Amino acid sequence: MSIPGFALLDTWQLVTLAAAVGWASGIRLYAVLFIVGGLGYLDVVELPAGLAALAHPWVLAASGFMFAVEFFADKIPGVDTLWDTVHTFIRIPAGAALAASVFGDSSAAAALAAAILGGSLAAGSHFAKAGSRAVINTSPEPFSNWAASFGEELAVGTVLWLAFTHPIAALTVIVALTAFAIWLIPKVWRFVRALLARVTGASARHDGAPRRGADV
Numbered sequence: 001m002s003i004p005g006f007a008l009l010d011t012w013q014l015v016t017l018a019a020a021v022g023w024a025s026g027i028r029l030y031a032v033l034f035i036v037g038g039l040g041y042l043d044v045v046e047l048p049a050g051l052a053a054l055a056h057p058w059v060l061a062a063s064g065f066m067f068a069v070e071f072f073a074d075k076i077p078g079v080d081t082l083w084d085t086v087h088t089f090i091r092i093p094a095g096a097a098l099a100a101s102v103f104g105d106s107s108a109a110a111a112l113a114a115a116i117l118g119g120s121l122a123a124g125s126h127f128a129k130a131g132s133r134a135v136i137n138t139s140p141e142p143f144s145n146w147a148a149s150f151g152e153e154l155a156v157g158t159v160l161w162l163a164f165t166h167p168i169a170a171l172t173v174i175v176a177l178t179a180f181a182i183w184l185i186p187k188v189w190r191f192v193r194a195l196l197a198r199v200t201g202a203s204a205r206h207d208g209a210p211r212r213g214a215d216v
Helices: 011-041 049-055 057-073 079-102 108-136 143-165 167-208
Strands: none
Touching: 011 049, 011 057, 011 079, 011 108, 011 143, 011 167, 049 057, 049 079, 057 079, 079 108, 108 143, 108 167, 143 167
């Protein structure tokens, strides 16, 4: 049974969907692939032609497997930062590609504009997530890491749900989250840079300190 109003997507809804999949891909790419593909497979929504491949059983199996791997990897302090680092080269182009695929049946200009939008939103959400998780990992306890991870999954699910049911609300939320990321990223970067400076400075002082019994 399809969601009312989404049997056929109008341009406004397509823009919302492109923005949503772009933003969410920067945080949980495989969740986006699995959720959107699953909704199409179950005929809950009629996916744009460019996203129809996500509903193929083989694609669902692959995205579901990677979704499960990412779910657990993201809960382990340190592993999550390594995972985020590697996925810097995956999430951003994937977000751009998914957003462009929303407009796969439209003009090349529309698809290119969607790719720019999706890639930019994916980059913003990815760097905000990766940076904030690196800061959280400076705490020795794992609970803040778990809370952040579950919060990110809730945010992704909420944005995708709003994109399919309440497009204006979805765009409002994405704009607010993007503004928050713009505010957050410089602060996180300054914190990480200061932390690295302290670590490298301490290491240099340790290496340069005279050892006991050595000639001074």
